[in-house]
Amino acid sequence: MTTYGLSEEHVELANMVREFADEVVAPVAYEADRTKTLPLDVVAQMGDLGLFGLPFAEQYGGQGGDYLALCLAIEALGRVDQSIAITLEAGVSLGAMPIYRFGTEEQKQEFLPSLLSGKTLGGFGLTEPEAGSDAGATRTTAVLDGDEWVINGSKQFITNSGTAITRFVTITAVTGQREGGGKEISTIIVPSGTPGFTVEPAYDKVGWHASDTHPLTFADARVPVSNLLGERGRGFAAFLHILDEGRIAIAALSTGAAEGCLEAAVDYAKKRTVFGEPLSSRQGIQFLLARMQARVHTARLAWLQAARLRDAGLPFKTEAAIAKLAASDAAMDNARDATQVFGGNGFMNEYPVARHFRDSKILEIGEGTSEVQLLVIARSLGVA
Structure with missing residues (x-):
């Protein structure tokens, strides 16, 4: 790694995670893949090493590092087990980062400490059977009813959405119509265990067997209006x-x-x-x-x-x-x-x-x- 102009701190981090990958992750990777089980004890150890908090401010429990540091850790893990590497990548990029970037201070204080310590995971529900990159095809809806959003629809291929430590999934949903007639897409935090929110059985995948991936369904799932993440209509x-x-x-x-x-x-x-x-x-x-x-x-x-x-x-x-x-x-x-x-x-x-x-x-x-x-x-x- 020294030939890539990395700082001494970055080199030390890369070597530390590489050693962790060889000594802790690699020995259990085959069995985790065979049984299609995410080894939560390994995830907990990753949390203890501070990997989930690498690119976040210390005030929320992060390590105060940069995105390059996170990517070095992901590369080192991906070398021996992609399922573990994507668990970290999705836990940070799709779970914690939306809260960190767009959340209110109250949302940050509520969710980030446990996410950045690896004690909980979050997912992000974008893709649907008819929509992924095409935001205009989004069919999941969230309608205001008093001080609650009422959510109906489905999502697919959602990582970290059904583990024993999954705390919430942030989803994109149609919350109205724009002046020009297009769909208004917003993002909303849906906590695990919300009535009407169902995590369907895990997929039988070609690969990434130890990574947690599920389809999700919402049938009149209600969450507080304060669970809106970021500006309404700016979700996508x-x-x-x-x-x-x-x-x-x-x-x-x-x-x-x-x-x-x-x-x-x-x-x-x-x-x-x-x-x-x-x-x-x-x-x-x-x-x-x-x-x-x-x-x-x-x-x-x-x-x-x-x-x-x-x-x-x-x-x-x-x-x-x-x-x-x-x-x-x-x-x-x-x-x-x-x-x-x-x-x-x-x-x-x-x-x-x-x-x-x-x-x-x-x-x-x-x-x-x-x-x-x-x-x-x-x-x-x-x-x-």
Whole structure:
């Protein structure tokens, strides 16, 4: 990491989380994946290390760090277990960050201390069966009835929404009509256990098995009017800002996954003997591993640049899209190539590369598909 111009503090953090990932996360990753169970004891230890509070002010229980620090931690975790890495990423970017960015002081004081300590988790409900990137297709509604919002609708693919420590889900909902006839989209905090709010059974997913993901339904669920998060009618616009930041974090996670595949492939190629020689002695394998290393390096440079722009208060939307596109491609390509190096063993779930192969595809979809990133980049060129 020292070749990337990181501060001494950032290097120490990255090394600390990398050691935690190797000693605590990796040993339980296979069983957690097999049983499709989020290991809450690991989450608690991440909280004790301060990982959930990294980019937040100390007055709310945070570590007073920056977004780059958070992404270094996510990358280190993603190297050994993407499910744990996305639990941290979503817990911060989609759970705590909306409260921190747009919440009232009362909301911050109520929710942030437990979120930043890792004692609770929050989710964000944007995607619906008919709506995701297309805000105009949002069908979930929230209607004022006295001093309460009455919510009806459904959400899908919501991370950290059904764990034993999930405290709330923030959702986007139609709260009225704009003057021009478009939908007014707002964000509302819905606490876990709210009558009429149902967390449906978890998905049977291709990957990220240990990550908690559920569909949600709302049937006349009532919450106080004070649960409005941010300005009424600015819900989707606010979330887009959160999403831009999240894309940097997903790029970091993807980079970690790509590096994990590279490390496993190099180790296996050196130990595996084929016709009396190490597999790594074959030039074809050497070139494949070299390309994998180039992808990791390029992906890391991309997300580091985006994170530094974000932390400096400079525009970073395009750079975040580039980082997310490049890094998610790197993760998927390295997972495929690592599996090929392992041969038949790469098809066995006991090997980490098999898990990375299953897990990495969602990196090209979640928090904005590759096609959305291409659209963002094309717009920056003035051609879309």
